Amino acid sequence: MVKTIFVINPNSTQAVTDAFDEALNALRLPGGPKIECLTLAEGPPGIQSQMDVEQVTLPLVNLVKGLDAKHGAGAGAYVLACFSDPGLHAVREATTKPVLGISECGALTALTRGHRVGVIAILRQSIPRHGRMFGAMGLTERVVAEVPLGMNVVDLVDAERTRAGLLRAGKALRDEHLIDVVVLGCAGMAAHRAWLEEQLGVPVVEPTQAATAMAIGRTLLGW
Amino acid sequence: MVKTIFVINPNSTQAVTDAFDEALNALRLPGGPKIECLTLAEGPPGIQSQMDVEQVTLPLVNLVKGLDAKHGAGAGAYVLACFSDPGLHAVREATTKPVLGISECGALTALTRGHRVGVIAILRQSIPRHGRMFGAMGLTERVVAEVPLGMNVVDLVDAERTRAGLLRAGKALRDEHLIDVVVLGCAGMAAHRAWLEEQLGVPVVEPTQAATAMAIGRTLLGW
Amino acid sequence: MVKTIFVINPNSTQAVTDAFDEALNALRLPGGPKIECLTLAEGPPGIQSQMDVEQVTLPLVNLVKGLDAKHGAGAGAYVLACFSDPGLHAVREATTKPVLGISECGALTALTRGHRVGVIAILRQSIPRHGRMFGAMGLTERVVAEVPLGMNVVDLVDAERTRAGLLRAGKALRDEHLIDVVVLGCAGMAAHRAWLEEQLGVPVVEPTQAATAMAIGRTLLGW
Amino acid sequence: MVKTIFVINPNSTQAVTDAFDEALNALRLPGGPKIECLTLAEGPPGIQSQMDVEQVTLPLVNLVKGLDAKHGAGAGAYVLACFSDPGLHAVREATTKPVLGISECGALTALTRGHRVGVIAILRQSIPRHGRMFGAMGLTERVVAEVPLGMNVVDLVDAERTRAGLLRAGKALRDEHLIDVVVLGCAGMAAHRAWLEEQLGVPVVEPTQAATAMAIGRTLLGW
Amino acid sequence: MVKTIFVINPNSTQAVTDAFDEALNALRLPGGPKIECLTLAEGPPGIQSQMDVEQVTLPLVNLVKGLDAKHGAGAGAYVLACFSDPGLHAVREATTKPVLGISECGALTALTRGHRVGVIAILRQSIPRHGRMFGAMGLTERVVAEVPLGMNVVDLVDAERTRAGLLRAGKALRDEHLIDVVVLGCAGMAAHRAWLEEQLGVPVVEPTQAATAMAIGRTLLGW
Amino acid sequence: MVKTIFVINPNSTQAVTDAFDEALNALRLPGGPKIECLTLAEGPPGIQSQMDVEQVTLPLVNLVKGLDAKHGAGAGAYVLACFSDPGLHAVREATTKPVLGISECGALTALTRGHRVGVIAILRQSIPRHGRMFGAMGLTERVVAEVPLGMNVVDLVDAERTRAGLLRAGKALRDEHLIDVVVLGCAGMAAHRAWLEEQLGVPVVEPTQAATAMAIGRTLLGW
Structure with missing residues (x-):
């Protein structure tokens, strides 16, 4: 049975979903798990505060429960495609599938x-919220710097402005903080990974691709 | 104006609220902030899973917003009296008062x-959930051991069984993990702090008292 | 019985004591613990070196022992009002009251x-000395930056110069180190907390207020 | 073009390679990357000392360079299937493919x-060597306990003895160290993951599967 | 000019000084720095509390200042031979020589x-006091366990009882905490290093030897 | 018997060996261990990549084994004089002498x-490689900043350019990162320690001197 990985955008901005949906094409295989991208209708346009995180948590749990009930073993894994990982641990309690x-x-x-x-x-x-997350993950020693774009999620549709901001932030990370790998801290930057990596000469990680890549393996392994 | 500190039990077990309400008497002063203990009607009997945490988060935010609107400057501070600190950072966004x-x-x-x-x-x-919290707080170096009672929140009304469990767990912390201070990891153990401290010969911290004590000062300072 | 919290300035600069004494007015309640501010006569004008710390340690222990002997149960708690926490752990051994x-x-x-x-x-x-303290506290993950004023304790009486320095340092913390909360690293800055918080738009913690606020609760609880 | 993930056993014990080769079947897809398992001929029977690690490092680099030269773009990624991660950072310098x-x-x-x-x-x-690795990874806060089997790599072919040891070690981790996820610390335990997970009632991670799963995604993404 | 390393026992128990004096013979060279062991007359019989630490701090500073004044360039370095490192940072401020x-x-x-x-x-x-020190040193990740003998400093003259205790504690560290190197946590155990290392089959570090060994190099280098 | 400390330069640049050989003169005593500096013939001109590290590892092990066989008890200790500590843990397995x-x-x-x-x-x-090492050592809390010269090992023979670079980097560490001690991160900078310390007004540690200083003590102690 072909299983499906559900990649859920917790915000309601379809352009964000569309952008990472396209970025995930590289992970779609003839015989592999299907990758289906969903937009959480109840979500705000962007998850930009802790309250935004909390407001999508139960809807995410319910969405996953519904998908699980509907698809049964056909649901392979769930990816929560927001850099605040809203509801991550609650969704993990709600399903036996990888989340x-x-x-x-x-x-x-x-x-x-x-x-x-x-x-x-x-x-x-976003930085203190991310700081709490990286602290909870125990990764504080390795995630050594964070620089903001100063743009709202919905403004990321402006590709030119976004790229200018990404380049400025990436250079600050590279040249002032001496980082040697960059993570894009929002699902809405998926279209710019390769471009930024080329500009900076430093590896750039697109997180929705990274998570979906891991989800493929976990779906196949079944654990 | 006399201000009120609202100490909110996110679970619906009134016996828990009653027990810490009594434990907070020591903090009630003639000229000091009032301390009012509330039980979240929508809460589950105990917060024992991440889902329990999530389910009370928005109700807590709404409760605090309502209290804030009703009491205005008369609301001095809010204490969330559950050891999972549900909704802590969201409630902080919802009010300018100390939380x-x-x-x-x-x-x-x-x-x-x-x-x-x-x-x-x-x-x-509860231990992994607490581990994520202590990690987010950056306190992993200091919070060196956690031992479970193996009891549900509602079972804590059985004082005899609770004390037996607390003593067993406290001795394990003291004698095997060489800790020199114990924190009671649930709001429902408030009646046993002094007893346990005496039994163990090691300082025992009751967290609802600890938080309300800090809330008094913050209320008075106004920051 | 009304208990007294003794807030002890380990340096001999009375202007420092006076400034935090006034800042503590907000914490004085009709029925609450008395707050009495003392200046350690033997102290140097400012605690600015490790040697300064050591020189006030035994005098602080003796002062606390004397207060404890004189006031008995009337002594509720002790606050050591110097940002180097001189003698903290020795004073804790010298009394059963909260320190x-x-x-x-x-x-x-x-x-x-x-x-x-x-x-x-x-x-x-001061920064290496503080670094040792924050390391001992296990807070290195959270206390991420420290910026010096470049002023001696006694020079803090010059409010204008002090404010200019605080603003410069606060902006460096806020804008270069991306901190989202500032701690005033000397008891002698107490008069400027609210002003700096307003200027920076970031929470500012005055440590003598913070400690005395905690001492009130601990005094009332008796542990 | 179908790419190949090369999973290299740095020790020369073919039984180890065979066991994880079979465990990787779940990750083989009709249209997905091929997964080819190799045994390093020059390797010792097991990597059990730092010297064992060093002795396979350059052979691994050379093997990867050779595969890279031979397969070009057809080589998708490399997995080093030994829990000491021998040569990991040197191999990363030797190829532009994910390692x-x-x-x-x-x-x-x-x-x-x-x-x-x-x-x-x-x-x-092995534990100090692993400790250095987890320290280098910055994961010390999360990898909280390690328990040895007391068996050589080549002895792992004795499935019965291995399972007895795994169960004993797993129970020690679960019951004494309160861990909630187990990692098998050797590529030679691949046949026992599901069995151990069922026995312990705690998630068990097989590391060669984990790494190859990640390699599939990285191969498809091309970064 | 032959320089002298002064190794100062901050407690007044001459037997402790004598024991490490003998242990330091291995470090005495014809052409090397002299090693002179002193007992702080003002010290308590053992440094067993924070108060003990504080009470010897200024006497240590004064002793070092006096030696520095008397010996000038002939004083090569100072070793504070108590496992609580009393006055370490104050003494460092009092001399330009290595401490x-x-x-x-x-x-x-x-x-x-x-x-x-x-x-x-x-x-x-002693364990919380040591914990604060190792925290200040930033070594918490590496110093993973501490086990007490349950003996006072002066009781260490009873070699038989001391060895029994060292063996019991060393085995607990080796077998329960899986440590692979032991540090003797008191200057008064110097006579037993080699014996314990042989008994345990694990490296044992005698700290007064370790510090004096480092002092020799620093004396020769002059920094 | 006079023992010899072998200080091995893993790169083949004799000028580097010569410079630290001279810097070690201060550590040579009439009756003390001999200090003999060797250059690894097989080494690259500089250890500048992980591959450089790996390529010298087995040659270093073999060199040490050969010296150990030849000198027996006359070989007192081994110092690996490259800031990447190549082969450190493998060499430790190859000899019972201090490494x-x-x-x-x-x-x-x-x-x-x-x-x-x-x-x-x-x-x-070099910075990520060093980061892995400091992480493995558990020293990340204390080693807070690293700044590159941007010079190859062989270019360090240009003393003027090297000093200009050291001064620029040292000032950045001192003034931007507020460090209070500098470590020279390459064996090839030995000639400039005192000069840089004087220029910066901050302690500067020359690592080959530091290691050889420790080796003297360890040689004398025999552990």
């Missing part, structure tokens, strides 16, 4: 591509 | 009473 | 007001 | 399946 | 002889 | 000369 957060998997994957990890956040106010 | 979690304040207070901190959890399954 | 250091309590309180904690030191040479 | 170590990926995957990670080592003497 | 603590140097030397470091303390009450 | 790495001993010695440790690397690409 992966993009913040978590973005950081873990970065650990295999460099030593000093830097993160590009959308907003400065 | 304190009992897990957080229990641990911080313990840091001033000993060096190696041990926690008595209700259930083994 | 709190302002460095310790300033940092612990900051943990509840933000994630990335920054400290404003008086002198650059 | 993953099983110790690294076993630990990283465990971080997504539980909070307190425990490792089952083959020999007690 | 080494035995706790510090014992731990640092242990880092070069094994990975997981265990310490044998004299008393259980 | 010390200069990165390790440079960092450990720095811990006794200041609190915030900064390192001057030769190349930016």
Whole structure:
């Protein structure tokens, strides 16, 4: 049976979903798990505060429970595609399938591509929230710097402005903080990974790709 | 104006609220902030899973918003009286008043009473959840051991069984893990602090008292 | 019986004592613990070196022992009001009452007001000493930056120069180190907390207030 | 073009290679990357000392260089299937393809399946070597315990004895160290993952599967 | 000019001084620095509390200042031979010569002889004090366990009882905590290093030897 | 019997060996251990990549084994004089004599000369490699910054350019990162320690001196 990996955008901005959906094409295989991207209808346009995180948590749990009930063994794994990993541990309690957060998997994957990890956040106010997450993950020694774009999630549709910001933040991470691997700290930056990596000359990790990549393996293994 | 500190039990077990309400009498002063204990009607009987945490988060935010709207400057501070600190950071976004979690304040207070901190959890399954919290707080170096009672929140009304469990867990922390300060890892153990401290000969921190104690000062300072 | 919290300035600069004495007015309640501020006569004008720390340690122990003997149960708690927490652990051995250091309590309180904690030191040479303390407390993950004023304790009476320095240091912490909560790293800055918080738009913790606030609760609880 | 993931056993014990080769069947897809398992002819029967690690490092580099030269773009990724991650960082310098170590990926995957990670080592003497690795990875806060089997790599062919040892070590990790996820600390235990997970009632991570799972995604992404 | 390293026993128990004086014979060279062992007359019989630490701090500073004044360039370095490193940082401010603590140097030397470091303390009450020191040194990740003898400093003259205790504590560190290097946590155990190392089959570090060994080099280098 | 400490330069640049050989003169005593400096013929001109590290590892092991066989008890200790500590743990397995790495001993010695440790690397690409080492040592809390010279090992013969670079890097460490002790991150900078210390007004640790200093003591102690 072909299983499906559900990649869920907890915010309601379809352009974000569309962008990572396209970025995930590389992970779609004829005989492999299907990858289906969903947008959480109840979500705010962007997850930019702790309250935004909390407001999508139960809807995410319910969505996953519903998908699990509907698809049974056909549901292979769930990816929560927001860099705040909203509801990650609650969703894990709600299903026996693998559940992966993009913040978590973005950081873990970065650990295999460099030593000093830097993160590009959308907003400065995201940094303490991310700090709590990386602390909970026990990764504080390795995630050594975070620099904000100063852009809202919905503004990321402006590719030109986004790229200018990414380049500025990436250079600050590379040149001032001496990081040697960058993680994009929002699901809405998926279209720019390769471009930024080329510009910076430093590995760049796109977290929704990183998490979905891990989900494929976990789906196949069944654990 | 006399301000009120609202100490909110996120679970619906009134016996838990009653027990810490009584334990907070020592903190009630003629001219000081009022201390009012509330039980979250929507809460489950005990917060014992991440899902329990999530389910009370928005109700807690709404409760605090409502209290804030009703009492205005008369609301001095909020204490979330569950050792999982549910909704702590979301509630902080919802009000300008001080918001304190009992897990957080229990641990911080313990840091001033000993060096190696041990926690008595209700259930083994609480330990990873607490681990994520202490990691987020950056206190992993100091909170060195956690031992479970193996009792549900509602079972804590059985004082005899609870004391037997607390003594067993406390001795394990003291004698095997060499801790020199114990934190009670649930709001429902408030009646037993002094007894356990005497039995163990080691300082014991009751976290709802610890958090409310800090809330008094913060209320008076107004920051 | 009304208990007294003794807040002891280990340096001999009365202007420092006077400034935090006034800052503690907010914590004085009709029915609450009395708060009495003392200046250690034997202290140097400022605690600015490890030797300064050591020289006041035994005098502090003796002062506390004397107060304990004189006031008995009327002595509720002791606050050591110097950011080097001189003699903290020795004084704890000398009395059964709660003993709190302002460095310790300033940092612990900051943990509840933000994630990335920054400290404003008086002198650059204070930073390694503080680093040893924060290391001993196990808070290195959270206290992420420290910036010096470059002013001696006694020079802090020059309010204008002090404010200029605090603003410069606070902006460096906020804008270069991306901290989201500031701790004033000297008891002699107490008059400027509210002003600096307003200027920076970031929470600012005054450590003598923070410690005395915690001492009130501990005095009432009796543990 | 179908790419191949080369999973290299740095020791010369073919039974180890055979066992993980079979365990990797779940990861073989019709349209996915091929997974080819190799045994390093020059390797010792087991990597059980730092010297064993060093002796296979250059042969591994040369093997990878040779495969890279021979297969070009057809070589998708390399997995070093020994829990000491021998030569990991040197091999990364030798190719532009993803290179993953099983110790690294076993630990990283465990971080997504539980909070307190425990490792089952083959020999007690492996534990300091693993400790250096986990320290270099910055994962010391999360990898909280390691228990040895006390068996040589070549002895792992004795399935009955191995399972008895795994069960004993796993129970020690679960019951004494309160871990909630186990990592098998040797590539030669691959046949026993599911069995041990069922016996312990705790997630068990097989590191060669974990690393190859990650390699599939990285191969497809091309970064 | 032949320089002298002054190794100062901060407690007044001459038997402790005599024992490490003899243990330092191996470090005495015809053309090398002289090693002179002193007993602090003002010291208590053993440094067993924080108060004991504080009471010897200024006498140590004064002793070193006096030696410095008397010997000038002939004073090569100072070793503070108590495992609480009393006055270490104050003495460093009082002289430009190298000043080494035995706790510090014992731990640092242990880092070069094994990975997981265990310490044998004299008393259980020493462990929090040592914990604060290792925290200040930033060595908490490596110093993973400490086990007490339960003996006062003066009781260490009873060699038979001391050896029985050392063996019991050493075996607990080796077999329960899986440490691979032991540090003797008191200057009064110097006579038993070789014996314990042979008994345990694990490297044992004698801290006064470790510190004096480092002092020789530093004296010769002049920095 | 006079024992010999062998200080081995793993790179083949004789000028590097010559420079530290001269710097070690201060450690040569009439009756003390002989200090003999060797250049590894098989080494590359500089150890600048992980591959360089690996390529010298087995030659170093073989060299030490040969020296051990030839000199027997006359071989007192081995110092690996490259800041990447190549082969450190393998060489330790190959001999019962003390083996010390200069990165390790440079960092450990720095811990006794200041609190915030900064390192001057030769190349930016060295920083992740060093980061892995300091992580493995568990010293990440104390080694807080590293700044590269941007010079190859062989270019260090240009004293003027080297000093200009050291001064720039040292000032960055001192003024931007607020370090209070500097470690020279390459064996090839030995001639400049005193000069840089004077220029910066901050202690500077030369790691080959630091390691050889520790080796003298260990040789004399015989453990």
